[in-house]
Amino acid sequence: MHIAVIAMDTRGGIQPYAALALGLHRAGHEVRLLAPEDFAPRLRAYGIDVVAMAGSAEQAARSAAGVAEMNPARRTRLMREHTADLVVRPAADMLAACADADLITGGVGGMVAGLPVAEKLGVPFVESHLQPLGPPTAAFPGVLTPRLTGPSPLGTRLGHRLTAAALRMPFAPATRKVRTDVLGLPAQADPKRDPRRGLPAVYGYSRHVVPAAPEWGPYRHVTGYWMLPARDDWAPPPALRSFLDAGPAPVCIGFGSMAGGDPAALTELVVRAARQAGVRAVLLSGWGGLQQPADLADDILVLDEAPHDRLLPQCAAVVHHGGAGTTGAGFAAGIPQVVVPFGVDQPFWAARVAALGAGPAPIARRRLTSARLAAALRAVTADGGMRRRAADLGARVRAEDGVGAAVAVFDRLGARLR
Structure with a gap:
């Protein structure tokens, strides 16, 4: 099949789709990956056909610095502005890049323009999510309502409905603009022409992290994490090698694409x-x-970035923001995690880490203090039970072939669509 994989996200959300695209390519499909232009060069290094979409994911994230500290109204307005910039502007290029596709796939970011494009072209669209988004279930809370749960399943199911509504609202203006201004479609989609009808969905996370939902039936497949193979051409910089050799395993601390309003204060x-x-x-x-701390000493090393699959297994624990990709990398590394969620789906993943005993209770970004973080760091480095649970979970996560399981779903679908 000719498959177009749409990955419009930040780095942690793009790499899993690149892994899926690579797996589909190696299985014999003709695959094209659509990603923001600032990611295209590094993704092409894996031998994937990448079409660069206009817009910079990094620039959008940096311009949204401090979003976690904003009031809800301003945060929603900013999200809508960035969604319009990253989705509407490249929609025409997306249509051209998908013109010869037999099938299109993507997650939340890819669906905003990808679903209307699939409708316009008359090709199927397969949902491929990094979060457990689907019909209401009592098996786990909604992704955006991790606290809405309890002894009655009604509240938990309601959380899934609220999550679905909350995900539609910020994207609705951009979706309408894509449909009417770019694709010449009616402003509102016709459910009878939904390109997802009768098709399976795949989920790039582990069933050991989020249990399967009985209500989802046999057509929604939790495959395991989608992870890129280790790059043979990456070697740790000399400063990192020296630092790792100079003492006990360090903790890794980083907040990915979450740029706070005051990086110097957060670093301090x-x-x-x-x-x-x-x-x-x-x-x-x-x-x-x-950023580089003012009082840098030999107990702290600062790097721009490093592959999680190479760095985290050499660390005692990891502190991060709770993005789906970063949390999955922490689970796969088998080390405890301290999660400082900024927003969106991050509180959900933070709650899963704590519920599985692979880390302490999360610390919301607005409640983060040095004392609270120090207490969490002492817990993850001193609690032998927590370290054992994280290591056991890591072994189970690594035993899964998430990409292979997802590719098998597409293979079966391709045979059905012939």
Whole structure:
């Protein structure tokens, strides 16, 4: 099949789709990956056919710095603005890139323009999610309502309905604009022409992390995490090698694409916490969330970035924002995780880490202090039971072939569509 994989997200949300695209390519499908232009060069290094979509995911994230500290109205307005920029502008290029596709697939970011494009072209669309988004279930809370649960299943199911509504609302203006201005479709989609009808869905996370939902039936497949193979051409920089050799395993601290309003203050906070807890730390500056501390010493190393699959297994624990991809990398590494959720789906993944005993209770970004973070760091480095649970979970996650299981779903679908 000719398959177009749409990956419009930040780095942690793009890499799993790149892994899926690579797996489909190796299985004999003709695959094209659509991703923001600033990711295209590094993804092409894997031998994937990549079409660069106009717009920079990193620039959008940096311009949204401090979003976690904003009031809800301003945060929603900013999300709508960035959605319009990252979705509407490349929609025409997306239509051209998918013109010869037999099938299109993508998750939340890919569906905003991808579903209307599939409708316009008259080709099927397969949902491929990094989060457990689907029909209401009592098996786990809604992705955006992790606290809406209890002894009655009604509240939990309601959380899934609220999640679905909350995900539609910020994207609705951009979707309408794509449909009417770019594709010449009616403003409202006709359910009878939904390109997802009768098709399976795949989920790139582990059933050991989020249980299967009985209500979802046999057509929604939780496959395991989609992870890119290790790059043979990456070697740890000399400073990292020296740092790892110089003492006990450090903790890794980084907040990925979450750029706070005051990176200097956040850096000072995490460095103070690491020193209060008596741990060495590797800081990943990411997209501006952290920076070089003013009082840098030999107990702290700062890097722009490093592959999680190569760095995290050499660390004692990881502190991060709770993005789906980063949380999955933490589980796969088999180390405890301290999650500091900023928003969106991050509180959900933070709650899963704590519920599985692979980390302490999460610390919401607005409640983060050096004392709270130091206490969490002491817990993850001193609690032998937590370390054993994280290691056991890591072994089970690594035993899954998430990409292979997802590819098998597409193979069966291709045979059906012939």
